[in-house]
Amino acid sequence: MAPANPFDGLGLDLAPVRSAVPAWRTRVEADKLREACIALAARDGRLVALWGADERDRDGGFALHLTVAVDGALLWLSVPLPEAAPHYPDLSDVFLCAGRMQRATYDLLGIRATAADPIANDQRPWLRHAAWPGDVFPLRRDFPISRVYANGLDDYAFVAVAGDGVHEIPVGPVHAGTIEPGHFRFSIIGEKVLRLEERLGYKHKAIDKLFEGRDLLSGSRLAGRVSGDSTVAYAWAYAMAVEGLARIDLPPRALWLRALALERERIANHLGDLGYLGNDGGLAFGLAQFMRLKEDVLRLNAEVFGHRYLMDYVVPGGVARNAGRHGCDQLAEQCDALEREVQILKDIYDDHAGLQDRFLTCGRLAPELAKRLGVLGFAARASGQALDLRAQPAFEPYDRLGVEPHIHEEGDVAARVTVRFEEIFESLRLVRTITADLPLGEIAAPFATLAGSARGLGRVEGWRGEAMIALEAEGGVIRRCHAHDPSWQNWPALEHAILGNIVPDFPLINKSFNLSYAGQDL
């Protein structure tokens, strides 16, 4: 049965994409792209990802790719661009989150978004710092990945805020804690933040380029290292893309075990962050308690799944290891212990006046703004957006498990803390259900290499939000694979959430989102 198609009536030629999530592909000419995007935005369409590809060996040009989600379904738009004029119309006014993705696409491929109003169209480099010259585009097929340029001096044009008493605090890329590298430029007056400008890209390590030429099986290992804290989400999204294009049907047990791993990943990350949120709010007790619980989760992961963070557990075709009756019993037992302990800690957090004073109204992201920025994941759910791929489109096996997104309207640190607590309890429920009702059977389907060219798509609701993989393979070898992290959407939201808050609240606000640098920098 074909799922309902929310893209009918747009005048586009639609072809379904074979995937565990509902998706269609279409080809749009560059001069019709804005029109199509405006029509999609009018249907509450959200830009999920934007990337490019070098197709000069095929048709003498480049391609721009976008994925736009409407009601849980995805439309993959491909726009051919001639080599002589690789331009397309700027979309950053239609989809606010498009700007950085457009800049990154230019840095890697030399295809440019152009706007009538040059001030609105930010053309500063994003992923390119000083490691390669501005007229060199490393994701082009004729660029050898091993070509190295001497590192130059990085000179980025930050937006300056002027006025009486305004000054800047530059922070990073090396931060004060055990954190990933990035640069934050605060413009402040007194303690109040007037503007925050993020500069990312420090971790760029050629992931998209490294995918090229790999066989479909070994690509999984790389996908699982796009963002280490979301390794299950990425490995699953990648496997979903491979299984779609290679026409592999999974045994139910494999799908349920994947969901088990994904929920364990969600629990571990939320536990760790709740500890740090307590710590950043001045309650070191919270850090000690939650990190102990997280360690318990990781140790049981190692015992049952063979890896503390479940790396390389999800593989194309299934999962790498079975969880037996004994393992399931251990996991279920741990659910009981965790539920009891997390409830005690939640009561302590809720009753702690000092902590609540730091959490409440801090770093507020209003629902309307969250929607306009296209924010994803638990941060979106804490700002009133009912987005959760586990609920809609409810990819397998979540269609059977039934997930209800936990939505709060306040959008402050307190709301993000509450959503995290609620999602831990929800994930514990899911783990219990899965371990009790795990279908019998194989844990992997035979993997067959395919001939010819094919495209696949994977979307998975990781703990941070939607991880997406778009994949194209030729004869079992990856031609192009793009990994998209929800942090692309959520980083710009952090710039807004901090406004009007004081500098000392930034670590707390930042931690409440806990965004990925590695996943964005690729």
Place this chain on the structure above:
Amino acid sequence: MLKLLKQIAVVGIKTEAPPRPDATLRVTGERLQDEILRAFGGSLAIRHVDAGSCNGCELEIHMLNNAYYNIEGLGIKFVASPRHADMLLVTGPVSRNMETALKRTYVAVPDPKLVVAVGDCGCTGGIFGESYASCGRVANVIPVDVAVPGCPPTPIALMQGILTAIATKRPA
């Protein structure tokens, strides 16, 4: 408050015995002269630098500080500035975009200093290797004393690596 105190009492002490130093993790044993190590005076301050990791190694470095491993109980402390540090704990293949920042951080650490490279990527460049965007292993950019493999290395492996780097401070 009562709930909080009760929880502390009920949980009790979770700290486990630390691992033994491991000589096989040594890269440049000669560099660790006794007189240099005496300068650290019984405690060690570590500055962590993520030079381009996937963030997996950072997760385990965070876990080093949990009650089970209680690394502060061994006199080892993570500090906020390289100027306060005796040791750099460096993760990742070094991305070219982090090359300058890592070199500057290394220079900012007062002598004598130690460097521990963390993870398969820190040891060899790992899955990311060397490319237009990656310098590969940490030793390609700054001198490294001990390299700890693993993807990511467990907290025990990290502790072993750190202890190995400082072991000759107290010759057996």
